[in-house]
Amino acid sequence: MTEPKRQSQAKMSRSMGGPLAGVAVLPPGLEEAGAAELTSLGAESVQVLRRAVAFRTDLKGFYRLQLQARLPFRILRELARFSCDGPRQLHDAVAGAADWDQWLPPSRSFRVDVSGSLPGLAHSHFTALQVKNALVDGQRQRWGERSSIDRDDPDLCLHLHLGRAPGGRGGMGVLSVDGAGGSLHRRGWRAAVGLAPLKENLASGLIALTGWDGSVPLADPLCGSGTLLIEAACRQLGRAPGLDPAGNQPRPQLLGHWPDFKAALWAQEVKAAQGLAEAPPPLAPIVGLEHNADVLEQARANAVSAGVGDHVQLQQGDCRDFQPPSGPGVIVCNPPYGARLGGEDNLEALYADLGVMLKQRCSGWSLWLLSGNPELTGALRMKSRRRIPISNGGIDCRWLHYEIR
Missing domain, CATH: 3.30.2130.30 (VC0802-like)
Structure with a gap:
């Protein structure tokens, strides 16, 4: 040689x-x-x-x-x-x-x-x-x-x-x-993203940190384009992120060009990923509320595209009017901390009203809230049990955990 x-x-x-x-x-x-x-x-x-x-x-x-x-x-x-x-x-x-x-x-x-x-x-x-x-x-x-x-x-x-x-x-x-050539956060289901979307992988990670396992209700009274709830449903229903939204075929990959690509092994793993969604477990209610009619339609379209439209209940309404399912359960939300609803005064009032609503109607629930503005979060008048540092699009945030009493 x-x-x-x-x-x-x-x-x-x-x-x-x-x-x-x-x-x-x-x-x-x-x-x-x-x-x-x-x-x-x-x-x-x-x-x-x-x-x-x-x-x-x-x-x-x-x-x-x-x-x-x-x-x-x-x-x-x-x-x-x-x-x-x-x-x-x-x-x-x-x-x-x-x-x-x-x-x-x-x-x-x-x-x-x-x-x-x-x-x-x-x-x-x-x-x-x-x-x-x-x-x-x-x-x-x-x-x-x-x-x-x-x-x-x-x-x-x-x-x-x-x-x-x-x-x-x-x-x-x-x-x-x-292995893919593009960012894996793009699942292929989100044609409509709303005004301040979370990336899908970040949303899935935030849900994982809550420990929600589908056995109790999950709610988002400020659901926007629905990313948190949709990713939560996909996790529990076994919809593999590397497959197309229908769960049939793998999304485009580059690893098929690798010189040691093994088609038989790949086919086995594709079949295993497809099998995760077979016989999905029963889920407790997953509900979302969004005040903007156009954003709500985007959220509904996203849920259908992701294949979880039958599992995520999305309604129009103000978070102040939110009525939780029979609990206890888990509330997740990513309230605005920029200019989505207007000036700082409007946002502070929103947070204050959100805190009042939660304490009046959601006793016994857990709340996980993504905060990019500690002054606004203070308007909730609630004390967090955990503060997990998170970066959302380059913004220094905290994933805050509260037990509502």
Whole structure:
């Protein structure tokens, strides 16, 4: 065997053989919940990071995470990690990171995403260009032609993360492939988003933090476009986020282009994901109230599109007039903390009235409220038991838990 051939097979073994190392990118504040979810789906060596969770699994397990994990934005499969102290070292490391003849022949397009920075590699566009050059330079040498860049619909999506090496000794790069190529928070059911939508994965994570299991009523008196309630219903009804809203076929993935893709294993995991929705358990009432008629219609359309229209009861009305189902139960809500209803005075009155309504009608219930403005939350005149830091679209928020007495 020639030395180049031996080196090529060694690269392929590193990137394809044995347990796979991966990272799930998560909404800030959901790292612990994300770690618990990945563990429940069979991931091993799970380690909580900042805005992410590292893990190890096999190829079948990776497919399972791609189809069933509700909380990540992205699930990345690590190809290589290497020392990196500048553009030249990055170029050489990427060139030797994998068997690119297998991963990226010239007939396939690709995209490079970058996170983090290092001295000399401070701008993501410049850094992505170095990765691109390393790959196409090698292609030209081997094939006399090169892959095209496709930012919208690539065959392979590469992700490079730059940071300091453990112990602060120099820089480090981690090169990964993205199993989907787009954010996993997009479930495919939400054509209408309302005025201040939560991302679907954040909503699902917030519901997970409440511990709601479908056995008691769930209500949102300020439901907006319905994301919290819809994601709650999808969780309990076993509607896998990696399948289309009808639950029939997997949503578009890039992992089918990977050189070690196993169609039979993928089919098994797709079937398992489809089976989660068979014989769903009975659910206690899930109810939502929205004062804006147009937003309410969006919420109803979203619930139908998600396949849970028969399980989520959405009505028009003011939160001050909310009448809870027979309880006790769980109330979740994401009240406005910006300009949706007007000025600060209007919002403070809304929070004050919400607090009065809850104390008058919802004794014995639990309340989970997403707060992006502590002064407004103070108008509730209620004392929270838990305050979980959460980032919602870059806004520093708290997921507040109250026991209503």
